[in-house]
Amino acid sequence: GAVVSQHPSWVICKSGTSVKIECRSLDFQATTMFWYRQFPKQSLMLMATSNEGSKATYEQGVEKDKFLINHASLTLSTLTVTSAHPEDSSFYICSATGTPGGTTGELFFGEGSRLTVL
């Protein structure tokens, strides 16, 4: 399957700092990228959907000023957690869909990023 690379895989930061997580589609053009948050033993919670070159669409209850999403190119989307606090500690996962290998619409996930805010 197609490869989606997410970086960093884990990050520890102090409260009040900002953290950027990158999501790259390595072998296909990702027309749409999704960002999820996952708590331990819980399902995937969709945070936002981003299409290349346009503003992200946030799910209800997700603070767009706190979770900044940029999808500037067809292979890169970033999630910035601004002024992070301990309650933002979580597992963040990106996914991408596009046209990998000619197949339309399949969804591929990154490896996830574990954020710990001290």
Next chain:
Amino acid sequence: QQQVKQSPQSLIVQKGGISIINCAYENTAFDYFPWYQQFPGKGPALLIAIRPDVSEKKEGRFTISFNKSAKQFSLHIMDSQPGDSATYFCAASLMYTGNQFYFGTGTSLTVIP
């Protein structure tokens, strides 16, 4: 309203047994039904997927059964192995009319040696 309902929440199976996870969906317009496997600390990985024009798809030990009239689909893992222990998510999507994916709540599978 939850678009995709998944059961059971957890499942324990003996090695060599059959694991069955079920999902039901609401929207008859869904046209793509993937299953994802997630190991702890990792992102979900696409396992197998089916389109509504077929009733069954098999890849190795993994089979999807699809019942369009009942709006249900299930994942069967034959000869379950301890290495299959993971969380499984079903999903449904409007593949050709928009990039929206709806996920089930996940099933934690434990295969006992």
